[in-house]
Amino acid sequence: MKVSVVKIGGNLIEDEADLEQALNNFAQIEGLKILVHGGGKLATQLAQKLGIETKMVDGRRVTDAQTLEIITMVYGGLVGKTIVSKLQAKQCNAVSLSGADLNSIQSVKRPVKDHDFGFVGDIKKVNAESFSTLLKAQITPVCCAITHDGNGQLLNTNADTIASEIAIALSEKYEVSLYYCFEKKGVLRSISDKNSVITDIDRTSYDKLIEEGIIADGMLPKLHNCFHALENKVQHVYVGSISMLANPNEQKTTLHLNEFN
Amino acid sequence: MKVSVVKIGGNLIEDEADLEQALNNFAQIEGLKILVHGGGKLATQLAQKLGIETKMVDGRRVTDAQTLEIITMVYGGLVGKTIVSKLQAKQCNAVSLSGADLNSIQSVKRPVKDHDFGFVGDIKKVNAESFSTLLKAQITPVCCAITHDGNGQLLNTNADTIASEIAIALSEKYEVSLYYCFEKKGVLRSISDKNSVITDIDRTSYDKLIEEGIIADGMLPKLHNCFHALENKVQHVYVGSISMLANPNEQKTTLHLNEFN
Secondary structure (H helix, E strand, O other): EEEEEEEOOHHHHHHHHHHHHHHHHHHHOOOEEEEEEEEEEEHHHHHHOOOOOOOOOOEEEOOOHHHHHHHHHHHHHHHHHHHHHHHHHHOOOOEEEEOOHHHHEEEEEEEOOOOOOEEEEEEEEEEEEEEHHHHHHHOEEEEOOOEOOOOOEEEOOOOHHHHHHHHHHHOOOEEEEEEOOOOOOHHHHHHHOOEEEEOEEEEHHHHHHHHOOHHHHHHHOOOOOHHHHOOOOOOEEEEEEHHHHOOOOOEEEEEEOOOOO | OOEEEEOOOOOHHHOOHHHHHHHHHHHOOOEEEEEOOOOHHHHHHHHHHOOOOOOEEOOOOOOHHHHHHHHHHHHHHHHHHHHHHHHHHHOOOEEEEEHHHHEEEEEEOOOOOOOOOOOEEEEEOOHHHHHHHHHHHHOOEEEEOOEEEEOOOOOOHHHHHHHHHHHHHHOOOOEEEEEEEEOOOEEOOHHHHHHHOEEEEHHHHHHHHHOOOOOOOOHHHHHHHHHHHHOOOOEEEEEEOOOOHHHOOOOOEEEEEOOOO
């Protein structure tokens, strides 16, 4: 049986019209599906309003206790419940989850080495059975970027990583397609040309694109997640805009485990 | 089959040690169970920090768009996910829900008559099937005081009412016990004497206690919900402290549909 795992990025969530369109397209996907979302700047905005400083180390957010509360409120509450209420209106029976819900995703607090990232969790186990229980009952899981350690502690975990790990865990039982949706049409050859989509990337061209500096910054971990998924039995991995969910012919980047000509 | 529906009040949630104890006792309940929680002063505190005025009409909170966002963050996010992560650590496999999740509780926005309460919902339908699906899979639903209208709008709904309506909906299929837990040991004859628990209340004594002014203020709607539940096939209804969950001999108030004594 097929399952689509769809990650929607922060920029799509912040704009009401974009979110509406993204959820329209998501709801139209036939068959079993799972949505993974971040919360992006909404958490930073709330932190600012509350006068809580956002600390970054190496471009990553440090999650202290106050920041974890904010993330739990914004990702787990505001964004998750808003998405689910909108999906219900589109006849998609959904439930919003953190990794603590149904014990769906357990993680381990990242050990302190050079830096202390605070309440950040590295995924230990995705509970495929929890997801199967929901999918079998025709329920669509909506997952936010929060996991738990099994001992009562919530932890902040990257949403791209959550999407790939869910896709991998479900690949033992299902034929899984993983979609990373963001504001661009795919991986771009030139950041200034929104139509310069690289339609296919395999391992060889991936290495070359990194070397050339075409894949850089935030695209590096995203594509790392893509290949990690392909190497662990996820059947199809795509990067592109939300339009690819509604239209299979839409321009996008398809990732390939094997050599592609 | 038996199901326990447990409502825990706002005061129990605000104090970390109280919440821990409440969840210990809840986790110990044998068999199928459902937890319903408010968020109490935590929402008011966040509103204050954000400089959003809390408007009250006839002792009730007016839920404007900003207040609804706060409630969704606090009840649906912070409180719900914190409770679930703590329950998982106690080997209780739980999932935190708003009424939008699994379409579990639909409501209708309260019509504007004398006052406009804003985004407040009166319950239209509890989806017993959604709860059954979870209970059958040994999953414990944790419900917050948020419902939805089915058209993409979240609505604020009283947690006591949610608890009684869930209990009623499940009574068609299960033998349901409804527990209202708060900081007191039960309905008190004298508010200044915490041990003056009225152990049994039936319709006749209820009317008398109202007349005498012993049941007043916040206890009025709570006891209204209790009798409403009993009149709609809920088998057992209790008001008391969280200790009653762990110890059946604990002092508490038992409500009776039929004449008592």
